[in-house]
Amino acid sequence: MKIATWNVNSIRIRLEQVINWLQANSVDILCLQETKVIDTDFPLQPFLDIGYNCYISGQKSYNGVAIFSHAPMEQVSAGFAPVLGNEIVGSFDEQKRLIAGVIGDIYIISVYVPNGSEVGCDKYDYKLKWLKLLREYLKIAIDKYPNLCICGDFNIVPDDRDIYNPKACANSVGLSIPERLALTEILELGLSDPFRKFTSEGGHYSWWDYRAAAFPRNNGWRIDHHYLSFPLYEKAKNCTIDIAPRKLIKPSDHAPVIVEF
16 A cells, blocks of 8 residues: 655646656555645546545635545544534634545544744744644544554654754744654654654655755755554555656645555
């Protein structure tokens, strides 16, 4: 089984690239982020035509998540509320950032963690609160589903190997101590990073700014991740970042990340 995650930065702009990539790679499950389209306008038919079941949760111009799978999914839900309840979640599900479902005996979650804008601002505070809700959500989910894969754009650099110049970027959102601590607390629930199971060195990234020739210079950040519960982590055979789509004309600024069992 292969599961891929990809922040496509607008599915309507990148539709042909995504379909071509799926036809070339034939992953079993593709999780998307930043689809940036309401559900009624989502271009579903090209995915159906190549044999994928489609599960979407979107909003206009911003955010949006999706899961495409060859096998039908069960128990599909969007947002935190189906697990945590409306009273706890409040308005956090207004932004479409999480969709989940069961395929076989695996619980798959596609997430788009808030960027946070700048350390100390309101959006940064929102990000930290969102991560706390994610931890509570996963605490329940991982107890119910021992085989769990959460993947997506986490907008957090796990450690200094995962960014091209950690000293120069030290004050940037995505590297701050509270964000990294929030991610650590999530992983302490029993989740591990399969990319680091197979690749220990730095210099491997999944996002490059459109500006300042960041991609040709490999000035990147590794912020797109799979995190696996212990049973799945033990079964993982490989985890790679496919930078080929980033070389295309008008690409997403993110690259797909694929884990294989």
